[in-house]
Amino acid sequence: xxxxxxxxxxxxxxxxxxxxxxxxxxxxxxxxxxxxxxxxxxxxxxxxxxxxxxxxxxxxxxxxxxxxxxxxxxxxxxxxxxxxxxxxxxxxxxxxxxxxxxxxxxxxxx
Amino acid sequence: xxxxxxxxxxxxxxxxxxxxxxxxxxxxxxxxxxxxxxxxxxxxxxxxxxxxxxxxxxxxxxxxxxxxxxxxxxxxxxxxxxxxxxxxxxxxxxxxxxxxxxxxxxxxxxxxxxxxx
Numbered sequence: 001x002x003x004x005x006x007x008x009x010x011x012x013x014x015x016x017x018x019x020x021x022x023x024x025x026x027x028x029x030x031x032x033x034x035x036x037x038x039x040x041x042x043x044x045x046x047x048x049x050x051x052x053x054x055x056x057x058x059x060x061x062x063x064x065x066x067x068x069x070x071x072x073x074x075x076x077x078x079x080x081x082x083x084x085x086x087x088x089x090x091x092x093x094x095x096x097x098x099x100x101x102x103x104x105x106x107x108x109x110x
Numbered sequence: 111x112x113x114x115x116x117x118x119x120x121x122x123x124x125x126x127x128x129x130x131x132x133x134x135x136x137x138x139x140x141x142x143x144x145x146x147x148x149x150x151x152x153x154x155x156x157x158x159x160x161x162x163x164x165x166x167x168x169x170x171x172x173x174x175x176x177x178x179x180x181x182x183x184x185x186x187x188x189x190x191x192x193x194x195x196x197x198x199x200x201x202x203x204x205x206x207x208x209x210x211x212x213x214x215x216x217x218x219x220x221x222x223x224x225x226x227x
């Protein structure tokens with residue numbers, strides 16, 4: 001079973017729409033959670049860390065559900081510039097390795 | 111400017127010809143790592159290093175070597191490249207995990223696109 005799984009999409013949404021991505025992780029010992037954004041095979045860049053209580057950064061909201069072992073990313077009022085691939089990343093409490101999902105592709109359409 | 115640099119950015123080589131991809135960071139980060147990215151497989155960790163002279167295997171270390179002689183540099187060595195190592199490679203760095211709490215973010219280099227024929 002993969003350490004981290006994401007729906008690859010693609011998600012094609014109109015400007016202004018709200019879109020949500022989920023990511024499931026298999027190891028209950030996972031401790032650190034992140035969403036990264038990757039544009040067109042460029043380097044990944046941190047979008048936001050995901051905290052136990054959930055956190056928000058402008059139009060972006062991240063949630064963690066430890067019981068069901070998934071994290072989510074909600075994007076409100078989508079912009080054309082949000083078009084990218086969103087990568088879910090987890091790290092185990094007892095390890096120093098990072099596990100990436102395969103990414104979810106988002107295209108925001110005018 | 112805080113950054114991770116990788117060289118070369120693009121490389122086409124032939125099977126069996128040893129090559130090194132360099133990685134350097136100027137943020138005084140302890141943790142450095144190499145990933146490869148392949149379609150449908152996402153980023154997979156090759157090797158990582160918690161500090162100078164400390165390296166560990168990730169999920170896909172076969173066919174690769176690394177060294178960490180200085181804090182800022184973490185080169186990736188392919189002693190005898192094969193076509194299945196054709197991929198997009200990223201180097202990343204971060205501060206080490208604090209004694210309690212979550213990991214810090216990783217900063218990625220711009221990537222090295224390697225083709226082995």
